[in-house]
Amino acid sequence: MISTGMDGIDDMLGGGIPEGSKVLYSMEPGVDGQLFMISTLHEALAKGRSCLVILPHTTVDAFLHDAENLLGSRLGTSGKTIVFFDAVDRDRIQRYTKDRKTAAREWQGRITKLCTENHIDVIFMYLDVIYDDFGLEGGLGLLPSLQGCDHKPTLIIEHLNFEGENLLMKFIGELGFDLVISIRGSFLPTPHFNLFTIVHASWSPQPKRSVPFLISGGRVVPYIPKIVVTGPPESGKSVFVAHASENGLSVDRRGLSGDTTTVAMDFGWVRRKDFDITLYGTPGQPRFDPMIPVLLKHAIGVVLVIDATKADQIARARYLYRMVTELKVPAVIAANKNDLQGRMSESEIRDGLGIAKDIPVLSISAQRREDVLGVLESLVDFITQFSY
């Protein structure tokens, strides 16, 4: 497998890109998605694969400088593992060839030579200008049918897509691309966010899904804008959010018993499995129930926390779980306080909640951060495999 250089996306793809695949990163105009291709190139080089980069729109020096700025570190260009075909090569061919046919032959000859002489494992091609020069089939035809190389290289293409869905379907259908990722944006004045869609992955039966992403620290970070943590009172929701979060806060009030209870919400932020995740914890007291649908709105996933030592809370948990099921989003059950005596078994919990077999029930102590993060990882897995 070849890593995309983005762990979250690798996970969604079942580990990365199979060798010899044809991949398209389709960019909507104006969307800051250049890091997808650069990350994959960076990772391929870091793994010692020999790469050919075809960049007819720019020069090698400018490209390397831009890549360094995007990544925050240099591309691993030491040794002979990376070769380029850049704007200077394109200009030279344009200058010395009379027509398109001759120019195409020249391109093919040079690319084949670069592939065979350097035992290229992965070809990275910026298609945009080539599409202008030779058309789509003509442009892809410049690659020596990937036969000139002594083994079939993986092909990764970035393209500025003005033709939308139709072009994507052409890549998947007629051109037989194995992986098509569409990178799009919502160009509203504010807020502004981008998202990627895995439109097609030939080796994975996953349904098409879109995930927002952020560019952070030279990396593409998939973003889960809302996971809601809910459950009966004193089941450990606030502790869960607090222990999960790298940053967070809780709006609590001390009750007559001296214990604190959440009166508005808990809020936290965590990066797990390469996903940036924002957590919202609901209050558990029934008097706050009108707030819960509001907090659940637009949730991508839900953690239902129950106190596994309190069988009398199961009815309340079941009531909350019904609210969650109406959302039709992935949910996991965190059976808290597994470090205490008298806890219910998994089957008792399942029966009590009336949940389907595919809903994970994870026995945890919210006091242990690793348990809490385990629940989130399980939910992220569920989210990335879930058919919304």
Added chain:
Amino acid sequence: MYAYKTGIPLIDDIGGGFEAGTNILMLAPSMSYAEQLAYALVKPLTGEYTIVLSTNERTAEVIDYFRFAGIDKHSIGVIDAITKSSVPSITDTPRLMFVTSPTDLTGIGIKFSNMIESIFEGTFSQSESGLFPPPIRFCVNSISTLLMYRRLEVLFQFLHVLTTKLKKVEGMGVYTLNSESFDDKTLSLIKQLMNVVIEVKIEGNDNYFRLMGIKGIDADWRKFSVTKGQVALL
């Protein structure tokens, strides 16, 4: 809705200037005052921002033009498609961004979006106008150069994206195009994306413009000059 004043009474007296969301094609022959006229139209007033996509001049020259017109450079952003080809290591700042050549529509589109975003987020410059949406004037100088590098169909689609985005953010755009270098098909295709066309011609040593697409203004030729960013009708 915001109106973009031009300093030209002929335009400003009718509706207070160009309506937000107006995209203007400036058709002009070589060696005319079209560039100065375009820059004069996108010269930012207090509280406004200007973004110039320059395919002909380096950033320093663009900034100099506005500086001579008495404009604070902190309200000017430049996407420079010239300098990086000779200085590959030049680095973007929030107000000055670089692409290697006019070929790189991916880069131009991203820099344009990033600059608009930073204006909306208030990170473009230290001074904020307090107006929302922030008034943004945009100039492409010029479409002619872009057409030399990219196919007409592709450029049409690209300009369609830019003009639409500018409408969404309630900006105003001026796009220069050499009227002598392209056929009627090209001109009419580009005109489809615009609300207003300004034609410029030279007779003797004098420059004239005429406006098309503004209600209440006839399409008569008017003699003009541009001095320090100020347009004068003669």
